[in-house]
Amino acid sequence: AQSVTQLGSHVSVSEGALVLLRCNYSSSVPPYLFWYVQYPNQGLQLLLKYTTGATLVKGINGFEAEFKKSETSFHLTKPSAHMSDAAEYFCAVLFLGNQFYFGTGTSLTVIP
Amino acid sequence: NAGVTQTPKFQVLKTGQSMTLQCAQDMNHEYMSWYRQDPGMGLRLIHYSVGAGITDQGEVPNGYNVSRSTTEDFPLRLLSAAPSQTSVYFCASRGGSGANVLTFGAGSRLTVL
Numbered sequence: 001a002q003s004v005t006q007l008g009s010h011v012s013v014s015e016g017a018l019v020l021l022r023c024n025y026s027s028s029v030p031p032y033l034f035w036y037v038q039y040p041n042q043g044l045q046l047l048l049k050y051t052t053g054a055t056l057v058k059g060i061n062g063f064e065a066e067f068k069k070s071e072t073s074f075h076l077t078k079p080s081a082h083m084s085d086a087a088e089y090f091c092a093v094l095f096l097g098n099q100f101y102f103g104t105g106t107s108l109t110v111i112p
Numbered sequence: 113n114a115g116v117t118q119t120p121k122f123q124v125l126k127t128g129q130s131m132t133l134q135c136a137q138d139m140n141h142e143y144m145s146w147y148r149q150d151p152g153m154g155l156r157l158i159h160y161s162v163g164a165g166i167t168d169q170g171e172v173p174n175g176y177n178v179s180r181s182t183t184e185d186f187p188l189r190l191l192s193a194a195p196s197q198t199s200v201y202f203c204a205s206r207g208g209s210g211a212n213v214l215t216f217g218a219g220s221r222l223t224v225l
Contacts, residue, residue, distance in 0.1 A: 032212050043216035045118060051204060051212055098162060104154040
């Protein structure tokens with residue numbers, strides 16, 4: 001069965017520190033991969049996506065993610081956290097077909 | 113473009129009442145879907161539609177009905193609300209040049225007493 005796993009429901013980093021949010025998926029066929037961000041009381045916004053081509057993808061607000069097929073992972077990183085990065089982050093996968101599968105989310109806290 | 117518009121933003125119901133959450137998009141997207149978001153459970157797909165007149169069940173369809181009479185609208189109906197349906201509901205669509213990207217509405221927060 002297909003699934004998406006986000007390790008760590010809560011992550012805290014200091015302002016200026018590296019942000020690393022983990023996402024793994026289970027599938028024998030490489031899917032399309034996405035990271036979405038949700039700010040308080042808002043809908044989800046697309047941060048970045050991987051469909052085909054270069055495995056390192058850059059998104060908005062300085063975030064990037066790397067697709068590693070051998071590890072079935074799509075971890076999200078940002079070199080230097082900013083206070084405005086505090087939000088909920090969701091990894092999502094589009095497998096063959098029409099259904100997106102979302103991880104359970106990681107809440108990022110940035111400590112001043 | 114307004115994108116995906118959901119109404120109402122907030123709603124309180126009593127157990128057994130019915131209501132409809134409205135979703136409209138102006139991007140001519142063929143695919144529309146409804147998710148519910150609950151703490152610690154991420155987003156779970158309720159129903160989706162790949163075009164007018166076509167709907168299908170997602171992961172958690174029980175207690176919800178949908179229809180798709182036009183490309184623009186995809187309402188979600190709760191026929192007899194239960195406290196377990198207290199949640200935040202999101203409508204999302206995709207299609208066109210961004211065919212693999214979901215565009216979300218702002219959400220509807222529903223409380224069932």
